[in-house]
Amino acid sequence: xxxxxxxxxxxxxxxxxxxxxxxxxxxxxxxxxxxxxxxxxxxxxxxxxxxxxxxxxxxxxxxxxxxxxxxxxxxxxxxxxxxxxxxxxxxxxxxxxxxxxxxxxxxxxxxxxxxxxxxxxxxxxxxxxxxxxxxxxxxxxxxxxxxxxxxxxxxxxxxxxxxxxxxxxxxxxxxxxxxxxxxxxxxxxxxxxxxxxxxxxxxxxxxxxxxxxxxxxxxxxxxxxxxxxxxxxxxxxxxxxxxxxxxxxxxxxxxxxxxxxxxxxxxxxxxxxxxxxxxxxxxxxxxxxxxxxxxxxxxxxxxxxxxxxxxxxxxxxxxxxxxxxxxxxxxxxxxxxxxxxxxxxxxxxxxxxxxxxxxxxxxxxxxxxxxxxxxxxxxxxxxxxxxxxxxxxxxxxxxxxxxxxxxxxxxxxxxxxxxx
Amino acid sequence: xxxxxxxxxxxxxxxxxxxxxxxxxxxxxxxxxxxxxxxxxxxxxxxxxxxxxxxxxxxxxxxxxxxxxxxxxxxxxxxxxxxxxxxxxxxxxxxxxxxxxxxxxxxxxxxxxxxxxxxxxxxxxxxxxxxxxxxxxxxxxxxxxxxxxxxxxxxxxxxxxxxxxxx
Numbered sequence: 396x397x398x399x400x401x402x403x404x405x406x407x408x409x410x411x412x413x414x415x416x417x418x419x420x421x422x423x424x425x426x427x428x429x430x431x432x433x434x435x436x437x438x439x440x441x442x443x444x445x446x447x448x449x450x451x452x453x454x455x456x457x458x459x460x461x462x463x464x465x466x467x468x469x470x471x472x473x474x475x476x477x478x479x480x481x482x483x484x485x486x487x488x489x490x491x492x493x494x495x496x497x498x499x500x501x502x503x504x505x506x507x508x509x510x511x512x513x514x515x516x517x518x519x520x521x522x523x524x525x526x527x528x529x530x531x532x533x534x535x536x537x538x539x540x541x542x543x544x545x546x547x548x549x550x551x552x553x554x555x556x557x558x559x560x561x562x563x564x565x566x567x568x569x570x571x572x573x574x575x576x577x578x579x580x581x582x583x584x585x586x587x588x589x590x591x592x593x594x595x596x597x598x599x600x601x602x603x604x605x606x607x608x609x610x611x612x613x614x615x616x617x618x619x620x621x622x623x624x625x626x627x628x629x630x631x632x633x634x635x636x637x638x639x640x641x642x643x644x645x646x647x648x649x650x651x652x653x654x655x656x657x658x659x660x661x662x663x664x665x666x667x668x669x670x671x672x673x674x675x676x677x678x679x680x681x682x683x684x685x686x687x688x689x690x691x692x693x694x695x696x697x698x699x700x701x702x703x704x705x706x707x708x709x710x711x712x713x714x715x716x717x718x719x720x721x722x723x724x725x726x727x728x729x730x731x732x733x734x735x736x737x738x739x740x741x742x743x744x745x746x747x748x749x750x751x752x753x754x755x756x757x758x759x760x761x762x763x764x765x766x767x768x769x770x771x772x773x774x775x776x777x778x779x780x781x782x783x784x785x786x787x788x789x790x791x792x793x794x795x796x797x798x799x800x801x802x803x804x805x806x807x808x809x810x811x812x813x814x815x
Numbered sequence: 816x817x818x819x820x821x822x823x824x825x826x827x828x829x830x831x832x833x834x835x836x837x838x839x840x841x842x843x844x845x846x847x848x849x850x851x852x853x854x855x856x857x858x859x860x861x862x863x864x865x866x867x868x869x870x871x872x873x874x875x876x877x878x879x880x881x882x883x884x885x886x887x888x889x890x891x892x893x894x895x896x897x898x899x900x901x902x903x904x905x906x907x908x909x910x911x912x913x914x915x916x917x918x919x920x921x922x923x924x925x926x927x928x929x930x931x932x933x934x935x936x937x938x939x940x941x942x943x944x945x946x947x948x949x950x951x952x953x954x955x956x957x958x959x960x961x962x963x964x965x966x967x968x969x970x971x972x973x974x975x976x977x978x979x980x981x982x
Contacts, residue, residue, distance in 0.1 A: 485905035526958035564887025642948035
């Protein structure tokens, strides 16, 4: 058994500084990355970020440098940077931890990205469910402005950038970037079809880069220490660290930062394994729309590509441990209730698909299931994957089909019991 | 389940609401925060009379306002209690005992999820992930989050609210 030690890049200042203090952040080497960036050309900044190999931490894993490059090349009189802090994914609280311990690293990341694409304004879209963060971020923004790290003519470079904090209203789907943009514009948080991507046509029709909190928190380190330094952390092709949220029935819960590619079993064992001496049934990884894997599948390297190769997903870094006490079907049913509630209702496959899946699983769970239902679930999943409008409906069935595969016995047993 | 009376506009609250709604034209991207603050003035609801005032100040017609507010879980057009108790029902809370905590809260408040107490003090709701997964199960009472709950801790907490020890 390997006992792991955290590698803190994103959480480098956690517990060391007063989170609202820009001077504390500065004393730890903060805003040095921005200062360096402002002496480079925007193209050089993007090249540095591309060289780091950083990929988006919101779940999709798109190369951040490429995202910036696309928006930098679009001609427009106004561009925007949005920080996606609508962290609604059950089993994920990493963004809350980052923003409550070190908001300035996110501001700095936004400022660097803004300089890279030629934006002068930024928004932080914060979910309503983090009420304590609103006053904290407002105070931190004000301090950063007072110290000249935000606002007009930053570091005397002629570059100006400021950030406003806006609120979500309790809608999971607003974590999807086009829904988030619609929400800021004063609309319902319904996703639209892409293209055009926000990078070309985003907020108020202008080129907009939307980044996850964790992605942004890495940017200052990349500019300060160099893309090459960053690229040596983690795995080739999937560099840096990842914040993992350990929750459910694990002995030591919390948010921990490990290099990309860290083994799931090692993380599990380092944090004490299953709570109260019960046996491990399985783990939900990647988030609520992630994968349910069983206790024989724990030898897994946790990075975007390794997970994909092993038919798993890194997603947002959720590790929700399930012990043998639980009826797995009840958990899947609970998860589908979530998606029924959070589907925006715009497209039929998602609006209806989640309801039907929930209904079928519920029936199986109460002993009214048939073996044919299992094929029906797979067919339904395939339909949603092919036809749903956004990532919500294209992923919400994963807990169903992965549990069907990895916990088939639980389904078959429930059906057979019902038929007796 | 009793029906709570609609919020009634007074000259004073109308002035507060107008002042808040006026901020929209300066910063339209702050619509959600503006409406959430207005909802606080209106005892946790956003009734039609109030929507009319907001409409006049913002230039957004009432139908569009409701199209917007009805999409978001945090704004309600029906009257709610002074305290909104939200129980997280997402999976990490679920598997660490959310149901038992909810039972205790329902027993203490003598209402079921979705209901408001007859004195108009508490509305009890289920909600989706509060983002406290590493400290589950969690609830939110108005803007205050409580985590690592047990049934006993939860009913003790609710009793503190009932006694007025927590305002």
